[in-house]
Amino acid sequence: MTDGRMADGRVTDAGHFRLDGTSGRARAGVLDLPRGTIHTPCFMPVGTLGTVKSLTPGELRAAGVEILLGNAYHLYLRPGTRVLKELGGLHRFMGWDGPILTDSGGFQVFSLARINEIDDEGVTFRSHLDGSLHRLTPELSMDIQAVIGSDIRMAFDECPPGEASREAVRTAVERSLAWLERCRDSHEAHLDAHPDGGGLLFPIVQGASFEDLRLESIERTLAAGEWPGIGIGGLSVGEAKDATHRVLDVIEPALPSDRPRYLMGVGYPDDVVEAVRRGVDMFDCVAPTRNGRNGTAFTAEGRLNIKGARFAADPAPLDATCDCACCAGYSRAYLRHLFVSNELLGLRLLSLHNVRFLIRLTSLARAAILRGDYGRWADAWLATYRRGPAAP
Structure with a gap:
C-alpha cells in the first residue's frame, strides 16, 4: 500500500476494520460496528457517567461525533448495574444510539490510587462517593461492561504512573497480561450467553516509557489472541511528551496494521496530530469539555x-x-x-x-x-x- 492510495480492503473477522490509505505512518481507516461506522483517525468525547458534560446526544451528533466513551468504574458506582440492566443498557439510558466504548476501570486504579489496594486477583477500593468498600476484578469489569452494553470493551489492566520504577512497570505488565486472559474468558462467556449482544474486546498494552517492556507487552498480547483492536495505555500519565513520541515511534512497527490502534487518554490537539503521525487511529480525553x-x-x-x-x-x-x-x-x-x-x-x-x-x-x-x-x-x-x- 502506497501513500494516499486505497488499501486492499482487508478486514479483521471481529471488528470489520479496513485501511483506506496511509501517508508515512499515518493511517485513514473505517471501523464498521453494528451501531455505526467510525472513520479514523477519530476522537471520542468522554461521557464518564453517561453524559458528555453539558452536551446532549443531539448536539454531539450534529458536531460529527461517531462514538462516545463511558466508564465502567463510575457507572458501576452510580447509577449501578441494576439500574442499567433494568433500563436496557447505557445506550437507551442516555439516549445515544451510536457506538460506545467503555474503559474497564483500570485507569481509575491509577488515578484514585490513594483509595485502593492492588493485588494479583484484582483491586480493593473505597468508593470516592461514600467510602463504601468494593472489589473490582477482571471478571467484574467484563460483567459491568456487558450490562452497559458497550460496543467496544477494554480489558482490565494496571496503569502505572509515568514516573514508576522499572520493577513497578514490569509488575503492571505481568498483571495486565494475566488479567487479559481472565477478561477474555469472561467476555467469551458473555458472548456465548448473548451472541447478538456482545461488543468487541480490546486488550491494553502497558510498559510505560520502557521500550523493551512495551515491545514485550505487545508480543505477548498478540500471542494471546486474535484481537479486533489494540489499546495503548500508560502514556500521557506524567511522562514528558518526547518520551510519549519515542515510545510510539518504537512500538508502531510491532502493532498489527489491520486493526485499529487506540491511544488512551490523549486529546489535546497538538498531541493528536503528533500521534496520528505515528500511526494511532483512535483517541479519547476529557480535555475539550474540561477546558471549555x-x-x-x-x-x-x-x-x-x-x-x-x-x-x-x-x-x-x-x-x-x-x-x-x-x-x-x-x-x-x-x-x-x-x-x-x-x-x-x-x-x-x-x-x-x-x-x-x-x-x-x-x-x-x-x-x-x-x-x-x-x-x-x-x-x-x-x-x-x-x-x-x-x-x-
Missing part, C-alpha cells in the same frame, strides 16, 4: 482563554475557521461576558466548540492522509497552532 468549562477554547491558532479582558469588546468569532454553532452565532465579547457573569451558556458553548474542533481536526487529518501529504499538512498545522492566537 474553564473558559479555554481550542482554536486553529492555539489555546485561547476567553475570560481575558482583551476580549471584552472583540466582535470576532471564537475561531474564524470553525463551523460550530458557537463560532457561527456568537462573538468573543459575548462569550467572555457569559463567563465573567457565571452564565451556564458560556461553558456549554465552549465545550461544544472544543468537541467540534477535535472532530474537525481528525477529519482534516484524515483528508491529508488520503491525499498522501500528512507530514506536510501536520507540520504547517502545528506551526500555526503553536504560534498562539494573535491579539484582537
Whole structure:
C-alpha cells in the first residue's frame, strides 16, 4: 500500500476494520460496528457517567461525533448495574444510539490510587462517593461492561504512573497480561450467553516509557489472541511528551496494521496530530469539555482563554475557521461576558466548540492522509497552532 492510495480492503473477522490509505505512518481507516461506522483517525468525547458534560446526544451528533466513551468504574458506582440492566443498557439510558466504548476501570486504579489496594486477583477500593468498600476484578469489569452494553470493551489492566520504577512497570505488565486472559474468558462467556449482544474486546498494552517492556507487552498480547483492536495505555500519565513520541515511534512497527490502534487518554490537539503521525487511529480525553468549562477554547491558532479582558469588546468569532454553532452565532465579547457573569451558556458553548474542533481536526487529518501529504499538512498545522492566537 502506497501513500494516499486505497488499501486492499482487508478486514479483521471481529471488528470489520479496513485501511483506506496511509501517508508515512499515518493511517485513514473505517471501523464498521453494528451501531455505526467510525472513520479514523477519530476522537471520542468522554461521557464518564453517561453524559458528555453539558452536551446532549443531539448536539454531539450534529458536531460529527461517531462514538462516545463511558466508564465502567463510575457507572458501576452510580447509577449501578441494576439500574442499567433494568433500563436496557447505557445506550437507551442516555439516549445515544451510536457506538460506545467503555474503559474497564483500570485507569481509575491509577488515578484514585490513594483509595485502593492492588493485588494479583484484582483491586480493593473505597468508593470516592461514600467510602463504601468494593472489589473490582477482571471478571467484574467484563460483567459491568456487558450490562452497559458497550460496543467496544477494554480489558482490565494496571496503569502505572509515568514516573514508576522499572520493577513497578514490569509488575503492571505481568498483571495486565494475566488479567487479559481472565477478561477474555469472561467476555467469551458473555458472548456465548448473548451472541447478538456482545461488543468487541480490546486488550491494553502497558510498559510505560520502557521500550523493551512495551515491545514485550505487545508480543505477548498478540500471542494471546486474535484481537479486533489494540489499546495503548500508560502514556500521557506524567511522562514528558518526547518520551510519549519515542515510545510510539518504537512500538508502531510491532502493532498489527489491520486493526485499529487506540491511544488512551490523549486529546489535546497538538498531541493528536503528533500521534496520528505515528500511526494511532483512535483517541479519547476529557480535555475539550474540561477546558471549555474553564473558559479555554481550542482554536486553529492555539489555546485561547476567553475570560481575558482583551476580549471584552472583540466582535470576532471564537475561531474564524470553525463551523460550530458557537463560532457561527456568537462573538468573543459575548462569550467572555457569559463567563465573567457565571452564565451556564458560556461553558456549554465552549465545550461544544472544543468537541467540534477535535472532530474537525481528525477529519482534516484524515483528508491529508488520503491525499498522501500528512507530514506536510501536520507540520504547517502545528506551526500555526503553536504560534498562539494573535491579539484582537
